[in-house]
Each structure stands twice: as structure tokens, then as C-alpha cells.
Amino acid sequence: MSAPRKLHIKSYGCQMNVYDAQRMVDTLAPEGFVETANADDADLVILNTCHIREKASEKVYSELGRLREAKDLAAQSGRTVTIAVAGCVAQAEGQEIIRRAPVVDVVVGPQSYHHLPQLLARAERQGRALDTEFPLDDKFNFLAPPKPAAIRARGVSSFVTVQEGCDKFCTFCVVPYTRGTEVSRPVARIVDDVKRLADNGVREITLIGQNVNAFHGDGPDGKPWPLGKLLHHLAEIPGIVRLRYSTSHPRDVEDSLIDAHRDLPALMPFVHLPVQSGSDRILAAMNRKHTADDYRRIIDRFRAACEDIAFSSDFIVGFPGESDQDFAATLALVAQIGYAGAYSFKYSPRPGTPAADMQEMVATAVMDERLARLQELIDSQQSAFNKATIGKTVDVLFERPARNPGQIVGRTAYLQPAHVMAGPDIIGQVLPVKIDSLERYSLLGALATSAASSAEIRSATASPAMTTGA
Ligand code: SAH
Ligand code: SF4
Ligand code: F3S
DSSP states (O other): OOOOEEEEEEEEESSHHHHHHOOOOOHHHGEEEEEOOOOGOOEEEEEEESSSSSSHHHHHHHHHHHHHHHHHHHHHOOOOOOOEHHHHHHHEEOOOOOOOOOTTTTOOOOGGGGHHHHHHHHHHHOOOOEEEOOOTTTTOBSOOOOOOOOOOOOOSEEEEEEEOOOOOOTTTTTTHHHHHHHHEEHHHHHHHHHHHHHOOOOOOOOETTTTTGGGGOTTTSBBBOOOOHHHHHHSTTTTOOOEEEEEEGOOOOOOOHHHHHHOOOTTTTTOOOOOOOOOOOHHHHHTTTOOOHHHHHHHHHHHOOOTTTTEEEEEESTTTTTHHHHHHHHHHHHHHHHOOOOEEEEEEOTTTTTGGGOOOOHHHHHHHHHHHHHHHHHHHHHHHHHTTTTOEEEEEEEEESSSSSTTTEEOOOOOEEEEOOOOOGGOOEEEEEEEEEEEEEEEEEEOSTEEEEEEEHHHHHSSSSGOOOO
């Protein structure tokens, strides 16, 4: 029997890439590949790239420089290392990668991962393989969309893709070009995936998509189902105690989704709802198709349905034409909403997007200053949010042993990591934890079961998790 070949995947970018990396591992397992955390002893290295900002894209070429040295070194000892570039940079600039980086053996875009074994075989025969037949028509539709394969269970929490691609065409964004048009998976397939994952120990499902609440997959009744209806259905699956979804667009928040937050205890009260800017002028130039007030009203609808709901967001500072006044509107919106956390980025012009042709670039120094001010405000909101947890008893889904011996780590409803001293038997369970302190972003506490007040016991037993026991 031949020794297993070692595979190392380095992923950049969004959760879709994390999911895709798992899919690639599963696709290559029958070919005799096992995953390794160490790039240096891998027989196959896959860079799973992101094209969203210039910095992310450039990482590919600097990483390829390092890999060339590793490949040469391995060759000296008679070992062949295969290098593949996957992800959104592969999709956007496959030809250029082949031209610029002779070290690369295979280039494969996100729609072609199921062809990886054939592409590797082709590269072995011919030296290199570029998946040039990215089957896009002139509207960026995939001519033959593949069926995204389900991934196997890896621990307590799992992603499940429900839709891919985006039709929104925000003027700054490459995603509609790299991931193609918006496609939803049929409900029955998603339900099968979730059941199988639940049978294999998964307790928490995060439904993912570039635009997850644009979901409109065919239901068993032959009609398209909105995300809220799908969530209601998934909440019934035995073993599933927590549901999440990401990333949402403000334009696609339907009543069924709001209702799901009111009706489903399993649906976590934490929503990532990117707004990008607080200025209507900039939002229009971004083609976001909503105003700052639309966004405020959407937040109000969520809050009316679920009082302990919290939000995170994405922001871009320095979009072309952004004035001091526009930026002040962003700060005002953040101050008014109050986030549990948020990501903020300096605008990065992306080739081929409409905003890249806009003239009024904001000076780098101004962008830097705005980013620092915005991040300071967001950080203060995040730390206030985390500090407010101290002294409270909160539900934690335990995931794995922590780095400190004897500790188990899990996550609260708001994805805050929480550590307790306990045995590994609590992994897979949701248990109330009395939070004592906060260390950077991690909460430390103790299981509250023994000393729980009657109210806590009531709320704990009301949670379906308590009956599950992994
Ligand atoms: N689908 C999601 C997010 C996609 S990309 C949504 O619609 O919100 C993740 C984040 O990267 C975006 O929310 C945006 O804040 C940021 N981003 C995208 N393109 C960018 C660019 N050209 N420059 C800077 N940030 C960008
Ligand atoms: Fe990009 Fe806009 Fe689509 Fe989000 S909604 S992926 S920001 S085009
Ligand atoms: Fe990046 Fe592609 Fe995701 S560009 S953010 S990896 S969809």
C-alpha cells in the first residue's frame, strides 16, 4: 500500500473559503490525501485565495515566492511538491497566475473543486493544469453550476452552504465576478446535510452564503422557501440546538426571518448585518440600494422581535468621494446602533468594479485617520458588550478542550469564547456558565449547574440542548 500523500490548505478570506477548504479535503481523501497542518512536509499545497481587497490578493504572490523555495528544497531530496491556487484570485486571474508564477501546477476556481482529482492528474501528465473552462457566460452565470458537495462532520459546529454567489453588484465588490450569480440549494438537500451532520455529533449549524438571506431554494412543496422558513424547518431536526446564518444583506431581510428570531430559541440572537456606511450619498454611490434609515428600521424590527439580539457589521472608510460629513454620518450610525463588534476596512479599488473608475479618491492619510477613529469607537462598543457579560449566567455550547489543561472552551450565543474547568464530557452540550472575568476577548467562568438559582435551572431545562447530551 502506498503511503498517504499529505495535503496542506492555506485559506484566506471569508467563511465560504473555510467551507470550501473542508470540501477540498473531503474530495481528495478518497485519492489518498491526508491533511497536514505543516506546509513544509506537504506533497500538495493549496492556496485558497481571496480577491476582496488588494492586500488579500497580493498575499498569493508573496506566499508563492516562499513556496517556490520549499518546492526547490524538496526537489533536491527527490520529493515532488505540487502547488495549486484555488479560490477567488484563481477565478479572477487564473491566466495571470500561470504566467507570473511558474511554481504553480494547478489553478482551480471555486466552481470546479469537484474536478480537483482530474486536474491533479492532468498536471502530472502535462506539467500544469489551468481550469480555464470556468463556465461563465457574459452575465457571470455559471453554465453548469456544480452541486456543492456536503462536508463531513468536524466537531460540534459546522457550516452548511445554502446559497452561493451574489447579484447585488455593490460598486466596490468583486464577489459577483468571482463567485457568479446567486444560486440557492434545494431545501431537501440542505435538510439531508444537516441531518447527517447532526447524526455525526454536530450541534450547531451556521448556514452560509455570500448573501445568505437572499436564499430562495426550492422547497418540498415546489415553491421557493425564504431563509426564515428554512430556519423554522431546520430547528426541528433532533440534535441541532443552535442555528446561525451569515452573511446577510439589509435589502433581503424578510418578515419570515424576523419571525424566526421571535419564534426559535435555537436561532442565536446575533446577526452580522453589514451596512458599509452611514451616509446615504455614499450608500447610493456604493449601489447598496438602502439608506441609513432603512437600515435603522431593519435593526428596529429585529429588536422588536427579540430583545436580547445583538449585531455586528462591516464598514468601508474612504470610499471615493467620502467627505468628512459622510464619515461623520457613519460614526453617528455606529453610535446609535451600538454593535457587539464590527469589521472595518479601508476602501481598496478592485480591477473591473465600477468604483475603481471613480475619480474622487480619498487620500491615504485621511483614510488611515478615519479607520482609526471608527475602530476606536467599535472597540469601545465591543469591550462594553463583553464586559456586560461579567457576573451574568449565560448559555455556552462547549466545543473542545482549551489550550490550558483541564479547561474546556465553548461559545456564548454571541460567539464570545468562554472557558471553564470541566471534563471533556461536556463537549457538545449547552450549559449555563457563570461568567467571572474577561481576558482580552475570552470569558472565564464556572459551570452554574450546581449552584444554579431556580430561574437558571428553568431557563436551562427550557433549552432543548439539555436533553441532547452529545
Ligand atoms: N456579502 C457580504 C460581504 C462580502 S465581502 C455583504 O454584502 O455585506 C466582506 C466585506 O469586505 C464587505 O462587507 C466590505 O465591507 C468589505 N469589502 C468588500 N469589497 C471591498 C473593497 N473593495 N475595499 C474595501 N473593503 C471591501
Ligand atoms: Fe459584495 Fe455587495 Fe454582494 Fe456583499 S452584497 S457580496 S458587498 S456585491
Ligand atoms: Fe474573498 Fe472570495 Fe470570500 S473574494 S471574501 S474569498 S467570496
